[in-house]
Amino acid sequence: MKxxxxxxxxxxxPQVVFLTRVDQLCIMTENNLQNIYKSKRIRExxxxxxxxxxxxxxCIFPVCNYHEETGINEDINCLMLDALTQIVDWANDYVVKCSNKQNQVE
Structure with a gap:
């Protein structure tokens, strides 16, 4: 990996990490995924x-998997959407940076 x-x-x-199944890491997040950024255990x-x-x-995104849910959970979707939005922004910045380097060479 290194x-x-x-x-x-x-x-x-740029590299990112998905920290999955955070709902199982502490009681605070198990009860309410909206507490994910308040949890000392998750920060640790x-x-x-x-x-x-x-x-x-x-660059480390705590997310939750759909592993036992039978329906759509907006809290799970919001965590993943936030992570993916930031990743797309970073990917776009990387492409622009590479494009600018290419233009300077020509």
């Missing part, structure tokens, strides 16, 4: 993940 991350970093490719795990993988904490 070798892949290092290679991506050298190429300037994000920091540990950041240290272990070398990815900044703002």
């Amino acid at each position: 070798a892949v991350r290092d290679a991506a970093s050298k190429m300037g490719i 795990i994000i920091r540990k993940c950041s240290y272990t993988l070398g990815v900044p904490t703002n």
Whole structure:
């Protein structure tokens, strides 16, 4: 994992981590996913993940999987949509950066 991350970093490719099943990490989030960013346990795990993988904490997204739900859960969707929105923004910035480098070479 570290070798892949290092290679991506050298190429300037941003990396993100999905921290899944956060509803099972603490009672606070199990009862209400809207508490995800209030949970000290989740913040602790994000920091540990950041240290272990070398990815900044703002690039680690706590999300929840649809693993037992039988219907749509807006809280689950909002967490994933927020993460994907930021990823698309970063990907767009990366493409613009690469495009600008290409234009400078020509």
